[in-house]
Every structure is written in C-alpha cells, then in structure tokens.
Amino acid sequence: MPHDHDEPHSLLPSDPALRVKALETLLTRKGLIDPAAVDEIIDTYENRIGPRNGARVVARAWSDPAFHAALMADATAVVAEMGFYGRQGEHMMAVENTAQQHNMVVCTLCSCYPWPLLGIPPGWYKSDAYRARVVREPRRVLADFGVELPPETSVRVWDSTAEMRYLVIPRRPEGSEGMDEEALMALVSRDSMIGTGLARRP
Amino acid sequence: MTRPEPAFEALWHAQVFALTVHLNEIGQFTWGDWAARFGATLRRHGLARELNGGEDYFAAWLETLEGVLAETGLADSGDVTALRDAWEAAYLRTPHGAPVRLDDAAG
Incomplete structure (x- = not known):
C-alpha cells in the first residue's frame, strides 16, 4: 500500500552531521583519507575497546606481584605487551590507591583519557563541571559519585595531557581473596579506574 | 556486569572523532x-x-x-559549506528508505 505522504524524503541529518559528512566527502575526493580506515576506527571504539581492557590490567596487578611491579615501573610497556597501546603514541602511568592516598584522573585542558584501556570517556568526564570541580573540591565530587573516604586518606588529582594518560589501580576489595583474574575483572568498574568509584565488593 | x-x-x-584520529x-x-x-x-x-x-x-x-x-x-570552508548544502539537498530529494547519494556535479 503506498503511503509516501508519511515520509516524503529521507530523514534529514542534523547540521553538524551534515558538516561532518561534507568534510569526509571532500577529504576522500582529494584522496587525503581512506574512508575504510575511518570506519575501522569507529568500529574499534564502538565494539572492541572499552573498560574491560583496563579491568584486565587491574585484575592482573591484584593477582600477580611481578606484573604489579612491572606495571608500576613502566605501564606503557606492560600494557603494550597486552596489546593495549596508544594510537597517538601517548604514555601511560598506573597510579595505585592505598589507605593513605586515593587517586583521581581529569583532563583540565580537554578530555585526554587512556583510550586503549578504558575506551571513549563518559559525558561527565568531558563536562566543565567535572573538569573544573575535581581539582578544586575532589572530595565533594567523590561524594556526588557516592564515594566517601576516611578523613586520613588524602586525595591526589592527576591532570592528563596529550602525552601522559593515567590509570587508577583501585584497592582490591575485601572478600576477593582467592578469586581468579576473570572473576576479579567483574569487580573493576570503569569509574574505579578513573578514581570516581571504588572496586565492587564480591 | x-x-x-x-x-x-x-x-x-x-x-x-574517527576522522580526527585518522x-x-x-x-x-x-x-x-x-x-x-x-x-x-x-x-x-x-x-x-x-x-x-x-x-x-x-x-x-x-x-x-x-x-x-x-x-x-x-x-576550504567554502568547499565544505557547498558540500554540506549538496548533502542536505540530496537528503531532501531522496525518497525515504532509498540510499542517499550526492549528484556527481555537486561540490
């Protein structure tokens, strides 16, 4: 049954979507970019890279002392060996939470983030509210995320750059003794590796 | 999970994002x-x-x-704007469900 009065034409994309298409078309016609490579990057970040990569690093650091020592000494090399390396050649540093110090990560400049380990950052990480407040009042930001630390635990905020990205190693939760790497991974949330959360209790 | x-x-x-990374x-x-x-x-x-x-x-x-x-x-920003408008025109003239293509002449 004809019903072409319902949808007279294709759904018009938004103005920015049309501008991105225009850039892609122009650069492709000039032979400057390979559209298949662009699609491959989208697929990688939508489907293959995410916080499970970082969770694997954390779970292994919790269970393997030699791995832990190597990770703290040179995270870039250790995670590259696991197949997680920065496409932009950035360095990685692991910062470990202890009873004395809790670590949080921000990028006050823009939104630098350990993509190979955590994927694309959540919206709040890119918001002005988080980027400005976490430096000024980290404990209040933590409270907004439902995290309360003992008063004797200090908070250190690490400001990412294009060259250096940080991965927080959360404290291993009580009750996780004897769990294997796969089981431990399920306790490691994305937020716990940014420092706005804690590892889940089993 | x-x-x-x-x-x-x-x-x-x-x-x-992907275009920039590329x-x-x-x-x-x-x-x-x-x-x-x-x-x-x-x-x-x-x-x-x-x-x-x-x-x-x-x-x-x-x-x-x-x-x-x-x-x-x-x-060039003029070229980008022309292509953006060409894409918009292509969407407006393409029946719903059909693939949207630029005119060969456009841009």
Whole structure:
C-alpha cells in the first residue's frame, strides 16, 4: 500500500552531521583519507575497546606481584605487551590507591583519557563541571559519585595531557581473596579506574 | 556486569572523532597540537555557558577540526559549506528508505 505522504524524503541529518559528512566527502575526493580506515576506527571504539581492557590490567596487578611491579615501573610497556597501546603514541602511568592516598584522573585542558584501556570517556568526564570541580573540591565530587573516604586518606588529582594518560589501580576489595583474574575483572568498574568509584565488593 | 553504555551518543560524534584520529595517524597534525587547539575551543565555548560534555563537546570538536583543516588548506570552508548544502539537498530529494547519494556535479 503506498503511503509516501508519511515520509516524503529521507530523514534529514542534523547540521553538524551534515558538516561532518561534507568534510569526509571532500577529504576522500582529494584522496587525503581512506574512508575504510575511518570506519575501522569507529568500529574499534564502538565494539572492541572499552573498560574491560583496563579491568584486565587491574585484575592482573591484584593477582600477580611481578606484573604489579612491572606495571608500576613502566605501564606503557606492560600494557603494550597486552596489546593495549596508544594510537597517538601517548604514555601511560598506573597510579595505585592505598589507605593513605586515593587517586583521581581529569583532563583540565580537554578530555585526554587512556583510550586503549578504558575506551571513549563518559559525558561527565568531558563536562566543565567535572573538569573544573575535581581539582578544586575532589572530595565533594567523590561524594556526588557516592564515594566517601576516611578523613586520613588524602586525595591526589592527576591532570592528563596529550602525552601522559593515567590509570587508577583501585584497592582490591575485601572478600576477593582467592578469586581468579576473570572473576576479579567483574569487580573493576570503569569509574574505579578513573578514581570516581571504588572496586565492587564480591 | 552492567550493560555497557554506548561509546558515542550520536553517529556523527563517532564520525568526527574517527576522522580526527585518522588524520592524526596519517600525519596531518600531532595529537599534542590537536589537544591544544581543542582545549582552546572548549575554553572559549565554556566562557558563555557551562558545557555538559555531550553534544556541545563534539560541536567544539567539529569546530576545531574545521578550523585546522581550513587553515592548512586541506578543506576550504567554502568547499565544505557547498558540500554540506549538496548533502542536505540530496537528503531532501531522496525518497525515504532509498540510499542517499550526492549528484556527481555537486561540490
């Protein structure tokens, strides 16, 4: 049954979507970019890279002392060996939470983030509210995320750059003794590796 | 495990992100230069209102990329606007469900 009065034409994309298409078309016609490579990057970040990569690093650091020592000494090399390396050649540093110090990560400049380990950052990480407040009042930001630390635990905020990205190693939760790497991974949330959360209790 | 959030809220966010990463990888600009330019755009936008890190974040990203490409002569802003309008016309004349294609003459 004809019903072409319902949808007279294709759904018009938004103005920015049309501008991105225009850039892609122009650069492709000039032979400057390979559209298949662009699609491959989208697929990688939508489907293959995410916080499970970082969770694997954390779970292994919790269970393997030699791995832990190597990770703290040179995270870039250790995670590259696991197949997680920065496409932009950035360095990685692991910062470990202890009873004395809790670590949080921000990028006050823009939104630098350990993509190979955590994927694309959540919206709040890119918001002005988080980027400005976490430096000024980290404990209040933590409270907004439902995290309360003992008063004797200090908070250190690490400001990412294009060259250096940080991965927080959360404290291993009580009750996780004897769990294997796969089981431990399920306790490691994305937020716990940014420092706005804690590892889940089993 | 909780259900993973989608990496990108909108397809064009993913497209402008991937296009930028690709241009960096083929050596059109360093990531350090990109971050500095993008940070400056975010700061400028953030003066007028507080950015929420969603659509406004990628709007700033797109504006930065357009600026970089116009400056380096890789994508003249007049050419980009003409192609944008050609894509809009193509969507408006293509029946729903049919593939949208540019006129060969366009752009």
